[in-house]
Amino acid sequence: MADEPLLEVLDLRKEFGTRVAVDDVSFQIQPGGSLAIVGESGSGKTTIAKMITGLLAPTSGTIRACGHDRSKPAKGTAERRRRGGEVQIVFQDPYSSLDPRQSGAAAIDQVLALHKGGSSSERADRVAELGSLVGLDARQLNALPRALSGGQRQRVAIARALAAEPRLLILDESVAALDVSIQAQVLNLLADVRAETGVSYLLISHDLAVVRQITDDVIVMRDGQVVERGITREVLDRPQHEYTQLLRASVPSPGWRPRRRHEATPSAS
Amino acid sequence: MSAPLLDVADVTVRLPMSGELKTVLHQVSFGIGEGEALGLVGESGSGKSMTAKAIARLLPPGAEVHGSVQFRGLDVSAMKWQASRSYRSEVAMVFQDPRAHVNPVRTIGDFMTEALRTNHGVSKADAVRKAVGLLADVGIADGARRLEQHPHELSGGLLQRVMIATSLLTDPLLLLADEPTTALDVTTQSEVMAILDALRRERGMAMLFITHDLELASAVCDRTAVMYAGQLVEQRRSSELHDDPLHPYTAGLVGARPSIDGEVGRLAAIPGRPRSAFEAPAGCAFADRCVHAVESCTQARPELEPLDGGFVRCHRAVELRGRLTGVHHG
Numbered sequence: 001m002a003d004e005p006l007l008e009v010l011d012l013r014k015e016f017g018t019r020v021a022v023d024d025v026s027f028q029i030q031p032g033g034s035l036a037i038v039g040e041s042g043s044g045k046t047t048i049a050k051m052i053t054g055l056l057a058p059t060s061g062t063i064r065a066c067g068h069d070r071s072k073p074a075k076g077t078a079e080r081r082r083r084g085g086e087v088q089i090v091f092q093d094p095y096s097s098l099d100p101r102q103s104g105a106a107a108i109d110q111v112l113a114l115h116k117g118g119s120s121s122e123r124a125d126r127v128a129e130l131g132s133l134v135g136l137d138a139r140q141l142n143a144l145p146r147a148l149s150g151g152q153r154q155r156v157a158i159a160r161a162l163a164a165e166p167r168l169l170i171l172d173e174s175v176a177a178l179d180v181s182i183q184a185q186v187l188n189l190l191a192d193v194r195a196e197t198g199v200s201y202l203l204i205s206h207d208l209a210v211v212r213q214i215t216d217d218v219i220v221m222r223d224g225q226v227v228e229r230g231i232t233r234e235v236l237d238r239p240q241h242e243y244t245q246l247l248r249a250s251v252p253s254p255g256w257r258p259r260r261r262h263e264a265t266p267s268a269s
Numbered sequence: 270m271s272a273p274l275l276d277v278a279d280v281t282v283r284l285p286m287s288g289e290l291k292t293v294l295h296q297v298s299f300g301i302g303e304g305e306a307l308g309l310v311g312e313s314g315s316g317k318s319m320t321a322k323a324i325a326r327l328l329p330p331g332a333e334v335h336g337s338v339q340f341r342g343l344d345v346s347a348m349k350w351q352a353s354r355s356y357r358s359e360v361a362m363v364f365q366d367p368r369a370h371v372n373p374v375r376t377i378g379d380f381m382t383e384a385l386r387t388n389h390g391v392s393k394a395d396a397v398r399k400a401v402g403l404l405a406d407v408g409i410a411d412g413a414r415r416l417e418q419h420p421h422e423l424s425g426g427l428l429q430r431v432m433i434a435t436s437l438l439t440d441p442l443l444l445l446a447d448e449p450t451t452a453l454d455v456t457t458q459s460e461v462m463a464i465l466d467a468l469r470r471e472r473g474m475a476m477l478f479i480t481h482d483l484e485l486a487s488a489v490c491d492r493t494a495v496m497y498a499g500q501l502v503e504q505r506r507s508s509e510l511h512d513d514p515l516h517p518y519t520a521g522l523v524g525a526r527p528s529i530d531g532e533v534g535r536l537a538a539i540p541g542r543p544r545s546a547f548e549a550p551a552g553c554a555f556a557d558r559c560v561h562a563v564e565s566c567t568q569a570r571p572e573l574e575p576l577d578g579g580f581v582r583c584h585r586a587v588e589l590r591g592r593l594t595g596v597h598h599g
Contacts, residue, residue, distance in 0.1 A: 040454035041425075149542045150313070179312035180481065181558075184525035184538035191535070206455060213527035213536070237530065250459040251529050252484040254511050258462035260408065 004067060006031045006167055006200050007052070007087075012061035014047050021047045023224035024061065029168065029217075034194065034201040036211040036232060038247070039221035045204045049172050052202070053089050054080075066167050085115050088161035092173035094153035098145040104156035105131075105141040111163040130159040133196070134189055151182030155189070162193065172204045187213050208251055212236055220244045272342060273300030274475050275324065275443055279336035282323055290333055291547035293319050295499045295554075297336075298573060301443065304473040308486025308507060310522070311496035314545040317479045320496070321445045324477070325362055326353075340443070354388070358439035365448035367428040371420045378416030381435045389439070403434040407464050426457035433465060443475045451480070462489055483522055487511050492579075495519045498554035499546025505579030513591070515581040517559045520593035553584060561585055561593075 005028040014022040022044040029035045037045045050056040052063055054074060062071045066086045074080040091097040098107065105127050112123045131141045134155040145153050154174065161169055171190070175183045191214055194201060205211050211218055211232060218235050220228040220243065228241040239245045249259065282294040294316045301307045311317040322328050324338055326345060338345040340356060348356055364370050371380055382396035391399070397416065404412030407430040420428055429449060436444060446465065450458035466489050469476050480486050486493045487507040494504040495516065503516035514520040524537035541558040544550075550557050552567040559566065566584055573582045577590070 040456065151542060179543055180483075180522055181312060181525050181539035182542060184527075184536040185540075187527060188536055188538055208455075209527040209529045212529060213533055233533075246456055248529075250455040252482060252488045253529060254484065254487065256484070256488045258459045258466055258489065260460050260463045 003031055005029060005064075006033070006066060007202065008062075008064045009048070009052070010062045010064075012048065012051065012063065013059045014044070014051060014056065015059045020224050022051070022058075025219075025221070025224075025226055027219055027226070027229070029200050029202060031167070032194075032198050032200055033217065034203065034215040036203040036205055036215040036218040037221060038205060038208065038211055038218055040206055040247075042223065043221040044224040045221055046172060049089065049170050049202070049204050053087060053170060054083060081114065084166075085164050086166055087168045087170065088164050088166040089170040089172060090154070090157050090161050090174040092176050094150055094157050094177070095145075097157055098153055100145055103142050103144055104136065104148070104159065107156065107160050108141075108163045111160055115164040126163070130163055133162070133193060134159045135185070149182070151178055151186060154178060154182075154186055158186075158189070158193070162197070162199070165197075166199065168200045168202060170202045170204070173206070174203075175210055176205070176207060183210075190214050208236060208247065220247070274303045274305075274341060275301040275477075276339040277320070277324065277336075278339070280320070280323055280338060281335040282319060282328065283333040284329060285331040286547075291545075293499050293546050294323065295546050295549075296573075297323075297496075297499075297501050299494055299501060299504060301475050301477060303442070304469075304475055305492070306469060306476040306478060306490040308490035308493035309477060309479045309496060310481065310483050310486050310493055312481060312522075312543040314498075314543055315496040316499040316546060317496050318447055319499075321362070321447050321477060321479055325360060325445055326356075327362075358389070359441050360443045360445065361436035361439065361441035362445040362447065363429075363432050363436050363449045365451050367425065367432045367452075368420060370432065371428070373420050375419075376416065377418055377420065377423070377431055380420075381416065381431070381438065385438055399438060400434070403437055404431070406437075406468060407431075407434045408460070409434070426453050426461060429453060429461055430464065433461070433468070437468065437472075437474075440472070441474060443477070444469070445477050445479075447479045448481070449478075450485070451482075458485075465489070483511065483519075483526070495522070498544040498549040500549075500554055500582060501573055501580070502555065502582045503579065504573075504581075505577075509577075509579070512594070514593050515576055515579060515586050515590065516555075516583050517561045517589070517593060518555045521558075553582075561589055 007029040010026050012022055012025045037048060039045045051058050057073060058071055070083055074083055108127045108130055109123050112126055136155050140152055175186050178186060203215050215232050218232040219226050222243050228235060228244045239248050277297060277299050280294055280297045283290040283292050297320055309317045381400040385391040385396040386393060400416060401412035404415060409415055409430060450461050453461060478486060478490050487510060490507050492504060493507045493510045495502050497518050503519050511523060521539040525539055527536060539558050552569055553571050556562040556566040571582045571584045573580045576586055
């Protein structure tokens with residue numbers, strides 16, 4: 001591994017008052033790699049994504065992406081734009097992450113104008129190209145979000161994120177809200193996009209089957225801490241930490257029976 | 270088979286939408302026996318929640334309903350006053366988002382005991398005793414303290430267990446559970462499902478379990494029905510549905526889901542998107558997305574026919590039998 005990591009997170013910590021949401025977490029993603037952060041509510045996985053994208057400032061620790069530090073808020077527009085060109089994010093809910101009055105084409109064009117420039121006809125060609133990469137035709141690209149299905153909206157969100165040609169795409173539960181048949185289409189699309197463009201993924205997810213489908217490496221988080229890390233397939237096939245084993249055993253599959261963790265939980269609230 | 274506890278026969282529902290009546294359910298038929306669990310699986314707009322609403326008489330105003338829903342041999346739509354009141358206590362419902370169905374400014378105790386006290390004339394002390402007992406049944410040991418708390422003081426998993434306990438207060442014969450664990454973490458889902466499953470068996474309570482997760486339904490239900498575009502397309506013993514589906518859509522759902530183990534390969538995605546009943550093409554509603562569709566599929570609408578101990582709505586079901594394996598990554 002002579003290459004500098006694309007993303008390097010070192011001793012990252014976030015406190016909200018007295019609560020430690022992210023507790024000294026470290027990990028790396030190599031160029032072209034795909035890493036999953038797995039965890040349940042309150043594990044700190046989304047807080048990490050917010051710190052990498054600059055939506056939250058870390059309490060301590062460092063984040064380096066594409067050779068630049070991004071632990072501190074960006075100083076000025078130029079730096080903010082450079083960061084946007086390096087890392088983009090696709091959120092869970094394509095109903096709230098798109099402007100209801102803006103067509104997909106206009107949303108993608110806006111990102112192109114900001115990050116890539118070019119004449120309007122060059123940008124229009126690129127919009128069509130990105131559209132075809134994610135499987136949207138001209139009619140769908142020119143429609144307002146309300147005329148599109150959930151899967152089509154999520155394709156718009158992915159195309160918009162890719163328009164900046166980021167080196168890293170953060171997928172924050174990006175397929176969790178989609179119907180099974182649509183989720184499969186988007187997962188296949190994400191595999192194709194990575195193969196074609198060499199973009200890296202940081203997938204934030206609670207869904208172990210989705211994690212297995214599109215990532216190479218995984219870290220498992222609980223209560224702000226990493227409890228297990230390794231190659232996705234190995235961690236899922238032979239989970240070592242008891243929490244990973246519990247997560248694995250909680251996934252319904254043929255022959256599965258629901259299990260009670262403990263008989264009563266008087267302290268949970 | 271004796272008369273089922275719940276008998277849904279040829280139920281078609283049309284709802285007013287932007288000025289016209291649109292079909293949301295088309296000839297839905299199934300039965301649930303006493304103490305039996307039936308899974309109802311489908312994607313957005315398939316009509317699974319609408320089916321539960323039709324059973325619970327919670328359809329929006331202006332709904333046009335054909336067909337019949339019978340509970341213990343009585344027509345639900347014809348029920349008046351007393352019959353209707355006892356129906357409401359014999360059929361309970363649990364929803365996906367517990368926070369949307371509880372008053373945030375009232376205590377858990379008020380929420381749980383109100384119906385018993387006002388509708389069933391139970392004294393406050395007795396209602397509280399019963400509530401605490403049921404909270405213990407769903408794994409909440411310190412029920413008396415919980416009754417004093419407000420919903421925001423409870424986690425989602427805990428609140429959903431409170432909702433399940435509340436639904437059991439009137440000793441229902443049938444529970445309509447609409448995605449009760451979808452909003453919960455996986456480990457909490459496992460726990461809530463285990464509790465629901467155990468309570469149901471202990472009480473001999475029947476359940477209609479609505480979910481988008483075929484494997485979850487198969488794990489906790491005796492039989493599973495699959496809905497697509499407002500129609501039931503297949504109904505089968507759960508153990509057979511996953512490994513030997515009869516309808517191409519069921520096989521598609523199994524193949525589209527990434528697997529937790531085994532080799533990772535390209536997913537067998539179903540082309541297109543799920544349809545609502547009123548958007549479904551003429552002929553078979555699934556024909557435009559089906560890899561097995563032939564010309565005749567687009568002409569006549571298939572009926573729900575018995576096959577291999579189950580029911581399937583597919584013109585080519587007999588011909589395709591045994592060829593629609595649920596196994597993917599081939």
